[in-house]
Amino acid sequence: MKILISWTALHNDFVSSEVNTEGPTYSFHKYHFNYDYHLILATPDAETKLHYLTNRLKTDFREHRIKTQIINVTDIADLKEVKAKAETLLMDLREHEIDIFFSPGSSIMQLSWYICHTSLGLKTRLLQLKRKQHSKQTDLPDLLEIQAEQSPIPHVAMLRQINLAEKTPAKALMTKTLKPVYEKAQKVAQTDNVTVIIYGESGTGKELLAKYIHEQSARANKIFKTVNCAAFSDQLLESRLFGYKKGSFTGAYTSEKGIFEEADHGTIFLDEIGDISHYMQQVLLRVIQEKEISPLNKPNQKIDVRIITATNKNLVELCKEGKFRWDLYYRLSVIELELPPLVAYTGKERKKLIRHFLKTKQKELLKPEQLILNTNAESILAEYYYPGNIREMENVIESLYVFCEHDINEGDLPKQLTKPFQKSSFNLQTIQQAHVLKVFGHFNGNKRQTALALGISQNTLAKYLTKV
Structure with missing residues (x-):
C-alpha cells in the first residue's frame, strides 16, 4: 500500500x-x-x-x-x-x-x-x-x-519492534500484586453486557487493562476504540463520539461517523471520564440507557457497544460535591476494578519489572547488549517511589539505554532517584508520611482500605501520597 x-x-x-x-x-x-x-x-x-x-x-x-x-x-x-x-x-x-x-x-x-x-x-x-x-x-x-542518505544501521533512532504474536502484553508484566485484578478482569470479560470502570493513578496501565478485557471477550475480533475525554471541548467530544451530518456546523462539508458508530459491536474505552462536563454526562447517560446515539442533524441510531471507562479521580467524592451525576456513576460502575500503584508492589516484584524492562528495551531499541545494573543501582531503582508508576519505571530504563553502553552504577541514574532517603527522622511530618506509605503498601495500594485504616478521608490520603 x-x-x-x-x-x-x-x-x-x-x-x-x-x-x-x-x-x-x-x-x-x-x-x-x-x-x-x-x-x-x-x-x-x-x-x-x-x-x-x-x-x-x-x-x-x-x-x-x-x-x-x-x-x-x-x-x-x-x-x-x-x-x-x-x-x-x-x-x-x-x-x-x-x-x-x-x-x-x-x-x-x-x-x-x-x-x-x-x-x-x-x-x-x-x-x-x-x-x-x-x-x-x-x-x-x-x-x-x-534527497538524503539513509543510514543502513538505525543507530540514531530509538527503533521499536512490536511483537504482533503477543496479543496480551499485560502477561509479561504480571506480578502477584497485579494478578488478582486481571483475574477479575478475565471474569468480567465473559459477561458482555456490564459496564466497567477502572480506577488507577496515571501510569498504572488502565488502557492496557481495558484492552485486555476487550481481547478476552466475545468482541475480541471487533474494533477497540480509545478516547481521552479530557482532551476535547464539549462540541468536539460530542461530534467525535457520535458523528455529524453534512452542514451541521461551519466546516462540516461531509457527513462523518462517530466513534460509537465505528465501534459498533466492539468496545469503547473512555479515559478520564471524571473530567467530562455536566452536559456530556447527560448525553452519555442517555446513550447508555437507550443504547442509541444521536448524531448532529442525523436520525437516532441503535448501537451495540461495550463501554469501559477509567479515571484517576474519586467519582463518589465528585458526586457528593455535585460535580458528577449519581445516576451516571451507577450506570458506569456496575463492575469496579482498581489498579494498584507501583508503591504497593513488593521489592521482589519491582526487581522483576526492572529486569523485564531491561530485556524488552534492549530488543525494542535494537541495542547490541543488555544493560547490567550493579547491586546499588538495582536497589535504588527498586526502592524509588515512582509517582508516574510503571510508565515512569519503563521510561527510566529506556533513558538508561539512550545514555549508557553496558554497566550501570548509581552515578548513571537520574538525579531524582539518587536523592538520599531519610531512614530516620524526628520530624513529625516525615514520620506520618512514612507511616501512611507503609499502610498503603500493606493494603496493596487500595486507597479506600488505607484511608479507613488510618481514619482519614481519601482526599487527605491523596495529599500525603502526592508529597512523596
Missing part, C-alpha cells in the same frame, strides 16, 4: 478561516495525488481546522481517500517529543511505502520527518511542493523529492 502522510499547515492551508485552495495540502491533491490514502495529522488544538480541511478535500476530490489522526503533542517546539511521536507513527506503518509530505508543519515537525527518514531504515521518501511562481512549469507547482 502507498501512503501519503503530512501535518496540517495551520497558516498556509488556510486563508482567514477558509481552506486555501493554493495551499500545500490542497495543491498536492489537485495536481499530484496518486495514493491509496492520505493520512493528515494535527495536534489537539488544531482539530477544528483539520475537520475543515479534510471535509473540503473530500468534497472537491471525492475519489481521494483521506484519514485523519490527532497526535497529542504538548509542546510543538520540543524536538524530542515530536520526533518520538513521528517515529511511533511511522513504525506502525512500516510495512507500506510511505511518502512524507515535508512542506506542511512547523520547522520542528519538518526536522523530525528528516531524522526519521534518514535513521529508521523504512521505505520512505521526503516530498516538497514548490509554489507555482517558483516552479519551472508555470501551470502547476513542482513536486520535488528531497
Whole structure:
C-alpha cells in the first residue's frame, strides 16, 4: 500500500478561516495525488481546522481517500517529543511505502520527518511542493523529492519492534500484586453486557487493562476504540463520539461517523471520564440507557457497544460535591476494578519489572547488549517511589539505554532517584508520611482500605501520597 502522510499547515492551508485552495495540502491533491490514502495529522488544538480541511478535500476530490489522526503533542517546539511521536507513527506503518509530505508543519515537525527518514531504515521518501511562481512549469507547482542518505544501521533512532504474536502484553508484566485484578478482569470479560470502570493513578496501565478485557471477550475480533475525554471541548467530544451530518456546523462539508458508530459491536474505552462536563454526562447517560446515539442533524441510531471507562479521580467524592451525576456513576460502575500503584508492589516484584524492562528495551531499541545494573543501582531503582508508576519505571530504563553502553552504577541514574532517603527522622511530618506509605503498601495500594485504616478521608490520603 502507498501512503501519503503530512501535518496540517495551520497558516498556509488556510486563508482567514477558509481552506486555501493554493495551499500545500490542497495543491498536492489537485495536481499530484496518486495514493491509496492520505493520512493528515494535527495536534489537539488544531482539530477544528483539520475537520475543515479534510471535509473540503473530500468534497472537491471525492475519489481521494483521506484519514485523519490527532497526535497529542504538548509542546510543538520540543524536538524530542515530536520526533518520538513521528517515529511511533511511522513504525506502525512500516510495512507500506510511505511518502512524507515535508512542506506542511512547523520547522520542528519538518526536522523530525528528516531524522526519521534518514535513521529508521523504512521505505520512505521526503516530498516538497514548490509554489507555482517558483516552479519551472508555470501551470502547476513542482513536486520535488528531497534527497538524503539513509543510514543502513538505525543507530540514531530509538527503533521499536512490536511483537504482533503477543496479543496480551499485560502477561509479561504480571506480578502477584497485579494478578488478582486481571483475574477479575478475565471474569468480567465473559459477561458482555456490564459496564466497567477502572480506577488507577496515571501510569498504572488502565488502557492496557481495558484492552485486555476487550481481547478476552466475545468482541475480541471487533474494533477497540480509545478516547481521552479530557482532551476535547464539549462540541468536539460530542461530534467525535457520535458523528455529524453534512452542514451541521461551519466546516462540516461531509457527513462523518462517530466513534460509537465505528465501534459498533466492539468496545469503547473512555479515559478520564471524571473530567467530562455536566452536559456530556447527560448525553452519555442517555446513550447508555437507550443504547442509541444521536448524531448532529442525523436520525437516532441503535448501537451495540461495550463501554469501559477509567479515571484517576474519586467519582463518589465528585458526586457528593455535585460535580458528577449519581445516576451516571451507577450506570458506569456496575463492575469496579482498581489498579494498584507501583508503591504497593513488593521489592521482589519491582526487581522483576526492572529486569523485564531491561530485556524488552534492549530488543525494542535494537541495542547490541543488555544493560547490567550493579547491586546499588538495582536497589535504588527498586526502592524509588515512582509517582508516574510503571510508565515512569519503563521510561527510566529506556533513558538508561539512550545514555549508557553496558554497566550501570548509581552515578548513571537520574538525579531524582539518587536523592538520599531519610531512614530516620524526628520530624513529625516525615514520620506520618512514612507511616501512611507503609499502610498503603500493606493494603496493596487500595486507597479506600488505607484511608479507613488510618481514619482519614481519601482526599487527605491523596495529599500525603502526592508529597512523596
